Each structure stands twice: as structure tokens, then as C-alpha cells.
Amino acid sequence: MSGIQHTTNQSCVLVPQSTFRYETRDIPTLKSDRDVIVRVVATGLCGSDVHYWHNGQLGRYVVTDPLLLGHESSGIIASLGPRAEAEGLTVGDRVALEPGVACNTCPPCRAGRYNLCHHMVFAATPPIDGTLCMYYRVPAECCYKLPPHISLRDGALVEPLGVAVHGCRLGGDMQDKAVVVFGAGPVGLLCVAVARAFGASTVVVVDIVTSRLESALKYGATHTYQMGAGSPEENAEALLKSTGLEHGANVVLEATGAEPCVNTGVHAVAPGGTFVQVGLGKSNLSIPVGQICDKEVVFKGCFRYGPGDFKLAVGLLNSKRINLEGIVTHEYPFSQVEDAFKNVLGRAGIKTVIYGPEIDENMAKTAA
Template sequence: MTILQDPSLTANRAFVLHPGGKFTYEQRAVPDLETDRDVIVRIVATGLCGSDVHYWQHGRIGQYVVEKPIILGHESSGIVVKCGKKVTDLAVGDRVMLEPGDSSPTTEPSPNTTAPPANAAINCRPIFSLRDGSMIEPLSVAVHSCRLAGSLQESSVAVFGAGPVGLLCSAVARAFGASTVVAIDVVDSRLASALKHGATHAYKMDTESPEINAKGLLSSVGLDYGFDVVLDATGAEPCLSCGIHALTRGGTFVQVGLGNPNPSLPVGQICDKEAVFKGSFRYGPGDFKMAIDLLNSRRVKLDGLVTHEFSFEDAEDAFKNVVGRAGIKSVIYGPDVDENEANKFN
């Protein structure tokens, strides 16, 4: 993530990941407006995504490889400090969140987006809370995956993983009308959080086989025929297998989280059930607007999801915190913005 401290400065501090997993702090040039429709944003808060940690630990996600220094961070919010002449819906001083990639239907999505301080105005959306603004990108991912599942009205939904995206999937599924939403995880505290964010039930996975876990999962909520929809936010092979076994005939499985790019799957179960298996990549047209609408209407609430806050100087500790699965969501402030100052903007 980078941050513009003042538009008159000639340097811009950045937290940079290098191939091999080493982090450094570097000075980067302050960007300028590239077109009359651009704005320059001072980044105040950036949420850490599992993909950021994956790039750090493994140097790649599938075909996307860290081959040169890269600035991570794509869940950001900040304050507009400069506007192009043709920007009419934003002004200097506005608090905005950044949609890191153009999700228009005619644009090829970028595989590895960052949150740069120079952005097209169309990708900056007004918000009230800078801290919560950093959560809108993962909320948009949840919106996209739930939309891929089709109509959720009065449906039964299983959500594997009660991390940030999984919790938001539970919240969105409930907001979209699902009658039963079960959160599945191995961490008790996260399961407790799920019950506060849309889940009607929580189920703790054990070390038994996926088939046995699926039976226990279905029994715990009294479903005789399986779930209408399964959303997997883990990417873990046991969860994929369990979810497919727990799916009803003709049900829909949406793969949200990324893990092993070539997992072993019970294809026989998919065929036998004539199930629909869909991949979900980031978000699409209209998902950010829907995410903001869900927040504004209070159909989805972010209260309590940000559990750890770090200064810019402690950014690497934030990555380590996510690896340790402490809390739910970690947010990095700054530089030159501490937690107290950042929360004054909320």
C-alpha cells in the first residue's frame, strides 16, 4: 500500500514486497493526475486480505507470481487531496473507498491490483467511516459470490470459513433472503462471530472424513437432502469435499477462496447430484454499489469485524497476525496516521 501525505511532496512512502518474501519501506514518486477525470487520494486505512498474505508466504496465487517488487494492499480508503477538472461528484476532503480494479463488463480484470493514491474518479466512492471503508472490497467479493449462486430467497446455504470473506458471505446470504445460513470453521471465536453476522447456525469441523463431517453438518441443522447452496471461502481441500457431499441434488457450489490450484474433488458426487460448480473471481459490475447499499440500509453490518489495527511502521506484524489467525480483520493505518487519528475520521 502507498500513501500520499501531501500533494506538494516529492516522495511517497511505500511498503514493498520483494520476490522471496522480504518486505522493505521505500520512497516512491508522488503520482500526478493522468487525466482530467482522475483524483489523488491520501490512503488512511488498508485492510489485509488473505491473498496479500498468500503472495508473501508463497510468492504466488495460481498463475499470478511475484516476479518483481510489488506494493500489496487493495482494500483501502482515504481522503481526496486533488481532483481533475472534469471530476464533478467528488471534492478535495471527501472520504472515499477505492475500487481497486475496473469491473466494467468490457474490461479484463487485473489479476493483482493495488491501492494506488491516483485513481479514476469513477472508482472512488464516498463513505463515512475510513476504517469500515477498507471492508467494502471484501464485502463486494461476498456480494459477487452470492449473486453467482442465484436466488437465495428461502434457501439453505453453507459457508465454509468464518474469516472476513466467509463472515461477509454469511451476512450477504442472509440479507439476500436465505432462511438457513450455516458457518463452518475450526475456530470457536470465529464461529461465535458468524452468529452475529448473518449465520443462523455454526458448525465446527473435526478431523473425521469429509463424508462424516457432511453427515454431521446436515444433521446439526436438520436438513435431510442437503444444502441448496455451498460457498467455500477457504480453498481447503477437506472443505471443498465436505461441501460437495453436503450439497443437495441440483445444488450450486461456489468456490470463493483460493488454496491448492489443483485440489482433489469428489467428481462422482458432482455428477451424481448434477450439481453446478462455479468459480468466483473477485467481483463484477454493480457489486460495489450493492455492497454500499447493503451497508447504508443496515442489512449488513460491519460492527466488530475489525479486531486488530496496526501502524504503517508495524505493517509486517499485521501480516504475521493474519497468519496466526488472531481475531478477524486486520487494518493498517498510515504512515503518519495512528489508530486514534484515523478513527477521528470515522
Template sequence: MSTQTTTAKNLSFVLEGVSQVKFEDRPIPELKDPHDVLINVRYTGICGSDVHYWGHGSIGDFVLKDPMVLGHESSGVISKVGSEVTTLKVGDRVAMEPGIPCRRCDPCKAGKYNLCVDMAFAATPPNDGTLAKYYVLPEDFCYKIPDGISLQEAAVVEPLAVAVHIVKQAAVSPGQSVVVFGAGPVGLLCCAVARAFGASTAIAVDIQATRLDFAKEYAATAVFRPAKTSHSENATRLKEENGLDLGADVAIDASGAEPAVHTGIHVLRAGGTYVQGGMGRSETCLPVMVACTKEATIKGSFRYGSGDYRLAVDLVASGRVNVKQLITGTVTFENAEQAFKEVHAGKGIKTLIAGVEE
């Protein structure tokens, strides 16, 4: 679809129904709170959840009922600031944290705002996402990026913050061994963050050889491709091949696949920690006996919480995590639909969509 972008007020990429998208020029959003800022969105990464909404129209209880702007992995430039904004000014380049909590419920007051009962998260029905020329956020959910970080890299801060939260949930510490199931963007970043936290071993597990090849070049110290055998047999072979006689200190699933859940718990040492970061089927089986006899700590991980986004920016700025390597390519805003089709087909690691500049 050909679209004029130079005169657009707020050109947006809108999901109308399953596999039905359109470009729509919407009104420029207003600043409704004195602490809000208006952002000219410059780059947006395509996430698996975006593709899932595009292909299925729902994720769990979140069902598309009205047209919704897609996108939530974004960076941009401040275009306007509210009267009470003190930390940002027009022209500042920022990474955008795309979920706004209520700040009043018990989880929010307990410092776990990612569990807010009234979270308004971008591109999650009924909330519009960031694939638009302009987007509004509170100033404290915008993170000014140093000159050494590009706006493309800043868009990848969102999945990096997810990985930061997962690795913090696992309490990874120096010298530990970590096994990460799923070598997609979040799994790869979990390997990188685990290494940044001091893990001596970060083993990437996937069924796709090309992903494992990339993982080994990126941040994994070793890779493992499961065979079509039992989960316990795969776990035993993984431990033998990597010198983990007693098992891994930490296992992280970033795939959502049930075989990974089983193998992950089998690969743990006694007293080890398992973190579920990938979302798969709403219900799955668990090797309860193994988990009990190992007295494993099992945790979930959801999005990101206090301090995760800022730490993600610091990890990139310091060079401890390289997100540039994950960026497969950038497409124009007009080619957003084609980019979604290619990501759905499994092409590339992280594809970015360039925004409409002012």
C-alpha cells in the same frame, strides 16, 4: 524500522522479496487521464493474498519479479481530481475498488470486467498496491461513502464486495438454506450477505472453534465443526444437526480446502448450487458422481463485478451488514511489517493499517 512520515511525499510499504519489506518514499503519482483522481489512502486491510505474496513471493502464475507495493483493501480521501471528473471533489471520502480493467476486451464489453484479460489489479505483480500515502484510480472506481460510514469500515468494503459477488453467483434468494465453508473474513461476510439477501439459514463451517464462536455471534444462524471422518459422514451429520433433510440449497466454499469442496457438494440438495470462492491448490479432486446425480450447479467466483462494490457500500450504509465487528484493530503505518507477521500467525479477523495523512 523508524520512518519519518510527516515529510514523506509518497511513503510506501514495498515487498522486495520473500519476507523482505521496506519503507520507501516514492514520487507522488500523476494523473495520466482526465477522469483519474489522486487519493490520500487512510486505511488498508491486510488480505490473505498480501500475506501470501509476503511469505512466498507468488500466487499461481503471478510471480514477484520486481519490488511491489502491497495492499488492496483500502479507503481514503480525494486529494486531487482530473479535469473531466464530475462525480467527486477534493475532500470526499471513498472506498477504493483496486482493479482497473482495459474496458475494451470481450469480457469487459460483456459486463464481466472482473474477467478482463488485461486487468491491472493492485498488489498483483507487476502492479503496485495501495499501501502508500497516495494512489491513483479512475473516478468510477471510487465510491463516495455516506457520513455514517467510517473510513475504517470503508476499507472492509473490498472483502465485502468479494462476498457480494459470491452470493450473487449463488443466486441466494429469500428463505433458502446456505452453508459457508471457511469462517475467515470472506466466509463470515458471505454469511452476512446471504442473510441480507433473505436466506433463513446460514451455517458457518470451520475447523477452528474460536472462529466458529465468532461466526455465531456475527451472522451465522448455526455453526459446524467437521470431524476427522469421511466427507459424506460430515455432510450427513451437518444436515441432521440443522434439519436439512434434503440438503442445503446453496453451499459456498470460502476456504480453498479440498475437504470443504467435497463436503460442500455432499451437503447440497438435489438441484442445489455450489460456488467456489476460496482459492486453494491449483488442482483438486471433485466428487463427480455426487455432483452429477444431484445435477448440481457448480460455479466459480472471482473478485467482484459490475454493481458489487456499490451494493457493498449500500449494505453497510443501511445497516444490513456490519463490518465494524470484523475489525480486530488498527496499527500505525510504521508497524505494517509486524501486523503482517501477526496476521500470518492467525491473529484477529481483520487488521487495518492506518495510512499517512496529508
């Protein structure tokens, strides 16, 4: 089936030297009977996108050739193969896109940890093109139908919500537990919401920006703490004292990647507690390993999302246990991609979304 209404695929391309240009490319075709072509409606900007634009690289991934950025996307199915249709998808479905395609044959995939796939093809990770275009191809398993009350604009948040779900699941049982979340950016706020949905009785949000701490209360935070200029030990002591957690937090979710926050979190976690590193900062940090050992802290890395995370994220939205209202603070048309990137670089608002080419913004912001 096909609902493709255009002859070219309008795209925004990042070229080396951190400049954007608009191109018309070929519309992707169905290469498998499980393939789906999606008309991209909304794409949220992630810190990794900004790194590729502003710095030309992120870790070992370097922009050496023209690249399409964007991987937090939602859209409308425009075409699909017969097997995808047999699995319940149809032209016109509103879907969130999971942007990574695993090989399903390597040892991590076979062990049920496809986010660690040896051959992962992930959107907007050089040299793989992302979703800042009109049409994008994904396999059927990467399409998740949106609940009727979730707009396509907010559907772009399912990807970072999947990250938050994965981080909270790594944190373990949260029922009646005390959780501290470092960072009140998009992922941090979504971690707050998921932790509360998972039953946490106390959720403390830590940041340096007063306005972000205030917004955290809307997503389930029971307490906030503004990081001071003192040492990690001093900040941890003040944090725990001000929130009544004298024995420490059962779970710490660190969503900044900033060394002072990581260290404060290690000092704030309770003996036998779990620390999950959700955010990425510098590759090499100095952390208090002695504290981790003395308290037998379980220190976990967190990488994207794995089996069941997107499905659970959509389920939390469907049951209305997660509220996305207010996460998207800035919206840009496709003609203003560079302005959107500058907005994120300037740390304005919470989440910035770019609408796809020729998209009616009112349609994108309206539920089904």
C-alpha cells in the same frame, strides 16, 4: 482541484526474499481528466498479500521486482480531474477503492464481466503496485463514497464485502433458502451477512475454530458446525442432521479453498442446488464429480467482483443491513507493516488493518 499536502509519497515496498523496506517515491499525478488521487487511510491485509510476502508468489504471479502490496483500501480524495469532479466526486470525499482497472474493450468487458478482463490492471498483483503508500491513483469509477456512519477503517472492508456480494449473487435467489458457508474468516463472515441480507432463512457456518464459529452468530448465522476428523461424507451427514437440513443446502458458499471443505460442501448441497467456490486453495483439488453429476449441482467459480457488486456492497452498508462491527480485530501503524503481516500469518483475530503514513488512528476509526 488538489488537496495534496506532501512532497513525497511514503511507501512500503516488498523486495524479493520476503523483506520490507520503506521508500519515498514520487506522488502520482493525474494522467487523465477522470483520474483521482486518494490519500490512503486504511488498508486491510488479504491472504494474497501474505502469499506474496511469505512465499514470493501466488499461482503464476511471482515477485521478481520490488512491489507495493495492499488492495483493500479506503481513503480521502486529495486531487481529481475535471470529469471526475463532474461525476460528483470532490476533494475531501471519504471513499472505498476498487483496486482493479479493466480495459473496457476486450470481449469479457464488452459482455459486462469486467472482472474477467484480458488486460486487468489489479493492485498488488505483480508487477502492479498496490496501496501501501500515502497517495494512490485510481479512475473515478473505482471510487465509492462511504456512508457517513462507516469509518475509514471499516471502509477498507468494502473490497472483501464486494467479494461476498459477488459470491452470493452467483448463488442466485436466496429468499427463504438454506445456505451453508464454509470458512469463518473475513470473507466467509461477510458471505454470512450478505446471505442473510439477501433473505436466506437458514445460514450454517462451518469452521474448525470454535471462537470463529461463535463470532459468526453476530453476523447472521443461524447454525454453526465444527468440522470433525471424519470423511467428507460423514461430516456432510452430521452437518445436515445437526441443522435440520435433511435434504441438503440450496446454496453452498465455500470460502476456504481447503479440499476437505470443498468435498464436504459438495456432499451437503441439495439435488439441483448451487455450489459457489469463493475461496482459493491449491490449484488442483480432488473433488467428487460423481456427486455433482448425480445431483445436477451447478458448480460455479467466483473471481473477485463485477459490475454492481461494489455499489451494492456500499448500499447494504448505507441501509445498515450489514454490520461490520468486530470484523477488524487488529490495527497497525504504517511503521509496523511487517508485524501486521506476521499477525495475519499467525491467523490471529479476523481482519488486520494497516493505517497509511501519518494517519491519525482515532480519525480513521471515527465515522464522518
